Amino acid sequence: MALLLCIVLPAETSWGQQGGVPLDQREVLEQILTQTYYPSIVGKHAMGVGSATEIRRAGIVVVVQRPGLAASIDRLQLASTEVHGLESSLYRGHKDYEVPVGERFYVFSVTVGLETVTFGLLSARGIAIGKSSSRVWSAVTFYFPQQVIANAEKDAVFHAIDAWMVPEGRSAGAGTTGTPSAPAPVYAAAVPVPAGPPANLTPGMTREEVIKAIGTPQREVSFQGKTLLTYPGMVVVLEGGKLTSIDQAGQPTSGNAKVAIQSDPVGADIFMDGQMVGQTPSIFDVPPGDHEIKTQLAGYQDWARQVHVLAGSTINLNAKLEKK
Secondary structure, three states: OOOOOOOOOOOOOOOOEEOOEEOOOHHHHHHHHHHHHOOOEEOOOHHHOOOOOOEEEOOOEEEEOOOOEEEEOOHHHOEEEEEEOOEEEEEEOOOOEEEOOOOEEEEEEEEEOOOEEEEEEEEOOOEEEOOEEEOOEEEEEEEOOHHHHHOOOHHHHHHHHHOOEEEOOOOHHHOOOOOOOOOOOOOOOOOOOOOOOOOOOOOOOEHHHHHHHHOOOOEEEEEOOEEEEEEOOEEEEEEOOEEEEEEOOOOOOOOOEEEEEEEEOEOOEEEEOOEEEEEOOEEEEEOOEEEEEEEEOOOEOOEEEEEEEOOOOEEEEEEEOOEO
């Protein structure tokens, strides 16, 4: 009698499944988050050269949108905040600094757990605590239902994160797509100009009233009695502490110039005429005339230049910082 051998091959397993059971999509979600926030490389170079807070490769900078986060001076005592919806609490580490709305941080790590997404953060500027000034560290852990993480429901995840911090140059209401976006070296991509100025802004409003009405600005610069609050597609101009005009061309006055400044290493505080205006790399508006541009970074000598700017011009500066 002939023996009939029958081999039954299993149906082809589709991508994302194994043995008929969907694979956990945490790795997919972590990849999306990593591509979106493009973590910086932080710390010492080979052979111990550099400082623990040195930004070796600058990635996306996020801007804090709500109070309730904490930071610490010592990375070994990292202030770790857990976030459930709009509620937060410190669960580990030292709270040396209560992070205010508008504070800027480099993202240096993104990790996804069974029900959590955790960001490692390093402040984009030196912060005065006690008698010293240094960058501060923070970890923020967002909690989600396990099914949200397992199914890589990125829209739900981004919505929760946006309530607390958003990439610089994008408002919390703009939405995050998860599309890979390496940072521009000096300034972010242009944002469409809105059709008209916000109806809730009126002449005479104070800085606090403006921020309450339309949110934290991307950048704030004060000089010669004026304060410029930069938002996507417009600049709100205050004189004597009161709103006087709104420029939707992105320029406070047609006669202004631009200064674009980078530094090596990046992350240095920028001062214009003694007023702090941001951190490197950055680009900002200046009135025509003579100005002193200075950068400061812990562990490095101050760098300063006297510049004469003409109306409508752009000056590019590259500060090569030397160790003390």
